[in-house]
Amino acid sequence: MTKRSAVSDKPIEHRVPTPGTVRQLYGTALACAKPGCRAELYTVNPDTGQHVLNSHVAHIHARSEGGPRWDPAMSEADNRDVGNLLLLCFPHAWEIDQVPDEYPAEMLRAWKQDQLADSERAHRSWQISDEEAREAVTPFDLDAVIEKISAVVPFNPRMRSRIETWQLAIRRGHAMRVSRLTPLVPAERRPAVLAWMAARQEPLVEVPVGQVRVLVGRLGAGKSEHALRWWGQAVQVAANDPDTEIPLLLPARHITASLELAIANELGGDPSGRCQVVIDDLDSVPLREAARLLAEARQLVHTWPRVSVLATARPGIPVPDEEKILIEPWPAQRGAELAKLALGDDIPWHLWNTETADLLTSPLTALGLAARVHAGRDVKVSRAQLLADLATMVIDSQSHEVADGTWQDLARLAVRVLGQSQPVTGASFGSLPLVRRLTATGLVVGDHTELTFALPVFEQYFGSEALRMGLADLETIAAASSFPRWRYALAFAVSTAIDHDQERLFAGLATVNPAAAFWILDEIADASTDRTHEGPSDEAIAALISRRDPTGEVTAEPDLAIRAGQWLRGAEQALLIGLGPLAESLARHRDGRLVQWGTWLQNGYLTLARSRDQLSPPDVVKLPEMFPSLGRWHRIEGIRFPTSDLGRWLRAQAALQEQLQNAIRRRTLPVPRTSTLARERLYLLAEFVYNYSATRRRRTIHLAELRDTVTKWMERVNRSVRSTWQGTGRSVDSDDIRWLAAQLDMEDGDTLLPPWPEGDQRGTGRWIWQTYSPELTLTLATDIVQHALIGYRQLAETSFPAFGDALGLYSMLPVRVEGLVRRPVNDENAYTIEMIVSLDPDRDAQRSDVPSVDLRLVPDDGHAFWTFSQQRRSAARTTFGQSPLQNVELPLGHTCPATSLAYRWLVQDLAGVGWLNNHHGLLD
Numbered sequence: 072m073t074k075r076s077a078v079s080d081k082p083i084e085h086r087v088p089t090p091g092t093v094r095q096l097y098g099t100a101l102a103c104a105k106p107g108c109r110a111e112l113y114t115v116n117p118d119t120g121q122h123v124l125n126s127h128v129a130h131i132h133a134r135s136e137g138g139p140r141w142d143p144a145m146s147e148a149d150n151r152d153v154g155n156l157l158l159l160c161f162p163h164a165w166e167i168d169q170v171p172d173e174y175p176a177e178m179l180r181a182w183k184q185d186q187l188a189d190s191e192r193a194h195r196s197w198q199i200s201d202e203e204a205r206e207a208v209t210p211f212d213l214d215a216v217i218e219k220i221s222a223v224v225p226f227n228p229r230m231r232s233r234i235e236t237w238q239l240a241i242r243r244g245h246a247m248r249v250s251r252l253t254p255l256v257p258a259e260r261r262p263a264v265l266a267w268m269a270a271r272q273e274p275l276v277e278v279p280v281g282q283v284r285v286l287v288g289r290l291g292a293g294k295s296e297h298a299l300r301w302w303g304q305a306v307q308v309a310a311n312d313p314d315t316e317i318p319l320l321l322p323a324r325h326i327t328a329s330l331e332l333a334i335a336n337e338l339g340g341d342p343s344g345r346c347q348v349v350i351d352d353l354d355s356v357p358l359r360e361a362a363r364l365l366a367e368a369r370q371l372v373h374t375w376p377r378v379s380v381l382a383t384a385r386p387g388i389p390v391p392d393e394e395k396i397l398i399e400p401w402p403a404q405r406g407a408e409l410a411k412l413a414l415g416d417d418i419p420w421h422l423w424n425t426e427t428a429d430l431l432t433s434p435l436t437a438l439g440l441a442a443r444v445h446a447g448r449d450v451k452v453s454r455a456q457l458l459a460d461l462a463t464m465v466i467d468s469q470s471h472e473v474a475d476g477t478w479q480d481l482a483r484l485a486v487r488v489l490g491q492s493q494p495v496t497g498a499s500f501g502s503l504p505l506v507r508r509l510t511a512t513g514l515v516v517g518d519h520t521e522l523t524f525a526l527p528v529f530e531q532y533f534g535s536e537a538l539r540m541g542l543a544d545l546e547t548i549a550a551a552s553s554f555p556r557w558r559y560a561l562a563f564a565v566s567t568a569i570d571h572d573q574e575r576l577f578a579g580l581a582t583v584n585p586a587a588a589f590w591i592l593d594e595i596a597d598a599s600t601d602r603t604h605e606g607p608s609d610e611a612i613a614a615l616i617s618r619r620d621p622t623g624e625v626t627a628e629p630d631l632a633i634r635a636g637q638w639l640r641g642a643e644q645a646l647l648i649g650l651g652p653l654a655e656s657l658a659r660h661r662d663g664r665l666v667q668w669g670t671w672l673q674n675g676y677l678t679l680a681r682s683r684d685q686l687s688p689p690d691v692v693k694l695p696e697m698f699p700s701l702g703r704w705h706r707i708e709g710i711r712f713p714t715s716d717l718g719r720w721l722r723a724q725a726a727l728q729e730q731l732q733n734a735i736r737r738r739t740l741p742v743p744r745t746s747t748l749a750r751e752r753l754y755l756l757a758e759f760v761y762n763y764s765a766t767r768r769r770r771t772i773h774l775a776e777l778r779d780t781v782t783k784w785m786e787r788v789n790r791s792v793r794s795t796w797q798g799t800g801r802s803v804d805s806d807d808i809r810w811l812a813a814q815l816d817m818e819d820g821d822t823l824l825p826p827w828p829e830g831d832q833r834g835t836g837r838w839i840w841q842t843y844s845p846e847l848t849l850t851l852a853t854d855i856v857q858h859a860l861i862g863y864r865q866l867a868e869t870s871f872p873a874f875g876d877a878l879g880l881y882s883m884l885p886v887r888v889e890g891l892v893r894r895p896v897n898d899e900n901a902y903t904i905e906m907i908v909s910l911d912p913d914r915d916a917q918r919s920d921v922p923s924v925d926l927r928l929v930p931d932d933g934h935a936f937w938t939f940s941q942q943r944r945s946a947a948r949t950t951f952g953q954s955p956l957q958n959v960e961l962p963l964g965h966t967c968p969a970t971s972l973a974y975r976w977l978v979q980d981l982a983g984v985g986w987l988n989n990h991h992g993l994l995d
Contacts, residue, residue, distance in 0.1 A: 104186040277961040288398030291435025294383035305347040316346040330367040353384040404429025410441040455566040485533035494521040502819035534560030551877030575621040581645040607677015636691035642723040657730040701792040747858040751967040772823040839964035859972035878980035885916040904961040
C-alpha cells in the first residue's frame with residue numbers, strides 16, 4: 072500500500088477527483104490516521120462541506136506521476152484510488168515520508184481500517200449522493216484567479232496558504248540537515264543518520280515565551296541541531312494551531328537590516344500570535360552586528376510578548392548568564408552510535424584511545440572521526456587537526472583531484488565570506504562555470520541568493536589556506552575587530568603548520584594580538600607532557616629547539632643553558648611587544664628595554680633570574696650556580712623546561728597573566744599623575760607611611776613629616792633587593808615607596824587631605840554610610856562615578872592603547888550616565904548603599920570630555936530600581952560583554968572608591984577579550 076500525505080516536496084498540483092472518490096472521502100476522517108494523534112484534518116459542515124472537501128482533496132493528491140511515493144507495481148488508477156489513500160496530519164505525514172521503510176504497507180492498512188471505522192461510527196448520518204458528489208467537483212480554475220491577482224498585487228508571504236508556508240518551513244529544515252550531512256556522510260547512510268537524529272529523546276532547550284536565549288558552544292558542538300530541534304517542535308505545534316505562526320529560521324548573515332523587519336518580511340507582516348524565531352550562527356557576522364542583533368531581539372520580545380528568540384553562537388560573543396545555554400559535551404557512547412551509523416560499522420577496537428573518546432563528545436567531530444576511519448586514516452589526531460582535515464577528506468572521498476585554481480578560488484571565497492557580513496552571491500564572486508566548479512567539490516552550497524560553504528568548518532579551513540597562500544594578511548585578520556570571525560582559521564593555520572612555520576606564525580600573531588594568541592593556545596595547545604615531575608634530558612631540549620627554531624639564531628648558541636633561556640625569552644618578548652606600554656608593568660624593564668636574564672639548567676629544570684637593572688647584550692647569561700644570591704637579580708624562579716610543541720608560549724602566557732593579575736590586585740597599572748586614581752593611591756600610601764608607627768590614625772597628613780619618613784624608607788629601598796612593610800590588612804613594597812617618593816615631588820602646600828570627605832552627620836549607626844546625609848551621599852555618588860569613568864578611560868589609554876576599542880566599555884565611550892541611588896532607612900543589616908546606573912553612548916561628546924552623570928536618590932522600596940531596570944533592559948550590550956545597565960555598590964568612607972569601580976570595569980573587559988581567566992577575585 073502506498074502512503075499519500077498532505078506534505079509535498081513539489082508544487083501542489085490540483086486534480087479533480089472522481090465522484091466515487093469524493094463520496095468515499097466526504098466525512099471519512101476528522102482525525103489523523105496515526106494511532107494516538109487526534110489532530111483534526113478538516114471540519115465537515117453539511118451546508119459548506121463541498122468547499123472544504125475540494126480544497127483538502129486537492130492537497131491530498133499533490134503528487135505527480137512517477138513521484139517518489141508511487142508504487143510501480145500498481146496502475147495509475149489504483150495509485151489514485153481512495154482505497155490507497157491515507158489521511159495524516161502534516162507533522163506525521165512528513166515524519167513517515169522521511170523513513171518510509173519503517174512503515175510497511177501492513178501497518179498503514181491497519182491504520183486505514185481503524186480510521187474508516189472511527190469515521191463510520193462518528194458520521195453514520197452523513198450521506199452524499201452521486202449528484203452531490205458531481206457538484207463537489209465542479210471545475211474551478213483557481214490558477215487563473217491567482218494569476219490575475221498576482222499581476223496587480225506585489226508578492227507577500229501572507230499570499231501563501233498556511234499549508235504552503237508550513238511545507239516551505241519543513242523543506243528548509245530538512246534541507247539544512249541534509250546540507251550539513253552531505254559532505255560527511257555517504258548518501259546510502261544519510262537516511263539512517265537522519266532517523267537517528269529525529270529519534271533522539273534528550274530534552275529540548277527551553278525558551279520561555281517573551282524571552283531570549285543563546286545556545287553557546289564551540290565549533291561543531293551541535294548548536295544548530297539543538298536550535299533546529301526546538302524550531303522543529305514549534306513547526307509541529309503550528310501545523311494544528313492556527314493561533315501559532317509558522318516558526319522562523321533566520322541565518323544571522325541574512326538579517327541585513329533590523330531583526331524586526333526581517334521577521335516582518337518572512338511573515339508578511341507583524342507576528343499575530345505565538346512566534347518562535349531562531350537566529351543561527353551569530354559568528355557569521357562581526358561582533359558588533361551580533362551584539363546589535365541580540366539587543367534587537369531583547370527589544371523585540373518586549374514589543375511582541377508572544378515572540379521568543381533562540382540564537383546560536385560560539386564562546387566569545389557576549390551573552391549574560393541568564394540568557395546563556397551552554398552546550399554540554401556528548402557522552403562518548405552517543406558519539407560512537409552516530410559514528411557507527413555514518414560509517415556503517417563500529418570503529419575498530421584497535422583504533423580506540425583517549426583521543427578517540429574525546430573526539431566522540433560532539434556531533435561534528437564524531438562524524439569527522441567516522442569519515443577519517445572510512446578514508447583509512449589513523450585516528451590519533453587532535454581535535455583541531457581533525458577539523459582541519461575534514462575538507463581534504465571530502466575531496467578525497469570523491470576520487471578526483473581538485474585543480475590548484477579551484478583550491479585558490481575556495482580560499483578566495485573564504486576571505487569574502489569571513490571578511491563581510493552580507494551574503495556573498497555567486498554572480499558577485501565569479502562566473503557561472505567558476506561557481507559550478509566550487510559547488511561540484513561538495514564543500515560549497517549555492518542557491519539563487521547566496522554562495523556559502525556547506526559547513527562553517529570549511530570556511531575556517533579555507534581561511535587558513537588563504538593565509539598560507541598570502542591571500543589574507545595576518546595583521547588584518549588577527550586584529551581585535553576581525554579575529555573573532557577568523558579565530559578557527561588562525562587556529563587551523565597554527566595547528567597544521569610545520570614546526571618552523573608554526574613558531575614563525577605564532578610569533579607574528581603574538582605581536583599583533585596577544586589576546587588572540589592566548590585563545591589559540593587554549594584551543595590547540597597540549598601541555599600534558601610538561602606536567603610530569605621528571606625533567607627532560609639535555610638531548611630532548613636541544614632537539615626541540617633545533618627542530619622549532621625558525622631563524623636558527625638560538626640553535627647557534629653553544630651553551631645549552633643560555634640557549635634554553637633565549638628560547639623562552641623569545642616567546643615572552645613577542646607577547647610583550649604585542650602588549651605595548653603594558654609590557655613594563657608585567658616584566659622588568661629599564662629604559663624601555665627588557666632586562667637581562669640569567670639561567671642555569673640541570674636535570675631538565677631551569678633556574679631563571681631576572682636582573683634588577685642590567686641590560687643586554689647579551690640577552691641571557693649563564694648563572695654561576697643553580698641558586699644564586701639575589702644581589703643583582705630582581706627575581707629568581709625555578710621551572711621545568713617545557714618540551715611540548717607550544718610549551719614556551721604557554722609558559723610565557725602564564726607568567727605574564729600572573730603579573731597582570733598581580734598589578735590589578737595591587738591597583739598599580741600606570742595612569743597620569745594628575746588622575747583621581749593617582750590621587751587616591753597617593754593618599755592610600757601616604758597614610759600608611761605616615762601612621763606606620765603612630766598610636767592613632769591621623770587623617771590630615773603633614774607633608775614635611777611624611778617626606779622625612781619617605782626619605783628614610785628610600786634609604787632602605789636603595790640598599791636592599793626588595794623591602795616590604797606590613798600593616799593592618801595592607802602591605803607596601805619597594806616599588807610602592809619609589810612611586811610615592813616621585814609623586815610627592817609634585818605636591819605643593821603643607822598638608823595632604825583625604826580625596827573624599829568624611830560623613831557630615833554623627834550617628835549611632837553600625838555602618839559608615841549612616842554617617843552621610845542623603846544630600847552628601849548623592850553628591851559623592853555622582854562624583855565617584857564620574858571620576859571612575861575618567862580613570863577607567865585613562866587605564867585603557869595608558870596600558871592598552873592598541874586594543875582600547877576592543878574593550879567593551881571603552882568601545883562605548885564617550886558615555887552619559889543616568890542612575891538611581893537607594894539609601895537604606897534605619898536598616899541595621901544594610902552594610903552598603905546600592906546604585907543602579909545606565910551607561911549610554913553620548914554621540915555629542917568627545918571621548919576625553921568629562922562624562923555627564925545624572926543620579927537621583929530614591930526610596931528604599933525596590934520599586935524604582937525595578938522600574939528603571941525594566942525600562943532599560945533591552946539596552947545593547949557592548950561588543951565584549953559589558954552591560955550598560957549595572958548594579959554598583961557605593962563604598963562611602965573608603966579611600967579609593969573611584970579606583971575600585973574603574974578597575975572593576977577594566978577587569979570585566981579584560982576577561983571578555985581573553986586576557987584574564989580567573990578574574991573573579993580581582994573585582995573586589
